[in-house]
Amino acid sequence: MDSLTCPSCGASLPVETRFVKVVICEYCGQSSLLKNRSLDPTGEKVNLASVDSILKIGTTGTLRGEPFKVLGMLRYSYEDGFWDEWFLELQNGKKRWLQEDEGEFTSFGKESITSPIPPYKDINVGSSIQVNDLNVFITEKNRATISGGLGRLMFQISPGDKVEYVDGNASGKLLAIEFTPEEINLSIGESISLDEIELDES
Numbered sequence: 001m002d003s004l005t006c007p008s009c010g011a012s013l014p015v016e017t018r019f020v021k022v023v024i025c026e027y028c029g030q031s032s033l034l035k036n037r038s039l040d041p042t043g044e045k046v047n048l049a050s051v052d053s054i055l056k057i058g059t060t061g062t063l064r065g066e067p068f069k070v071l072g073m074l075r076y077s078y079e080d081g082f083w084d085e086w087f088l089e090l091q092n093g094k095k096r097w098l099q100e101d102e103g104e105f106t107s108f109g110k111e112s113i114t115s116p117i118p119p120y121k122d123i124n125v126g127s128s129i130q131v132n133d134l135n136v137f138i139t140e141k142n143r144a145t146i147s148g149g150l151g152r153l154m155f156q157i158s159p160g161d162k163v164e165y166v167d168g169n170a171s172g173k174l175l176a177i178e179f180t181p182e183e184i185n186l187s188i189g190e191s192i193s194l195d196e197i198e199l200d201e202s
């Protein structure tokens, strides 16, 4: 699979891995599900995020020495601003994402949840909860809306979706727990300094 045609504007859109589930056209904002090797428009046009970042869709480089390619991004908005999440494909089909918040980067990977997590409403900032084998100190609790995006995504999103999330830390690691109506997602990450991201010449 190399490229497919946007069903809305006809642009040629690269689709390089079988893990891609949603494509957001970088030209017209049409959001399409990838089905049977063709793009099926969901009827939604996404707000294209205007990006002021060192990263772009298609950027290649290394993160702590490990080669990556940027496949897509989502913008999360909350009452005080927004942050962006850049989806990276690493070698061997591994995935990570870089959260960019006012120029600060955090690298996250998804982890499975092996112990029950309390419901969002029962978690309080300043308290601790047990997550897997970690005792997590909660530093933030908030709601955000997916307000825009670009490129290829590995999971099915609906722009406008709201998520509830808590952030915390444990043993020098950063944890982010996202509560959607369908599922709870746990991500564990660490801060990345700018000199740990090297971009290829383009």
Ligand SMILES: [Zn+2]
Pocket: 006, 007, 008, 009, 010, 011, 025, 026, 027, 028, 029, 030
């Ligand atoms: Zn398009």
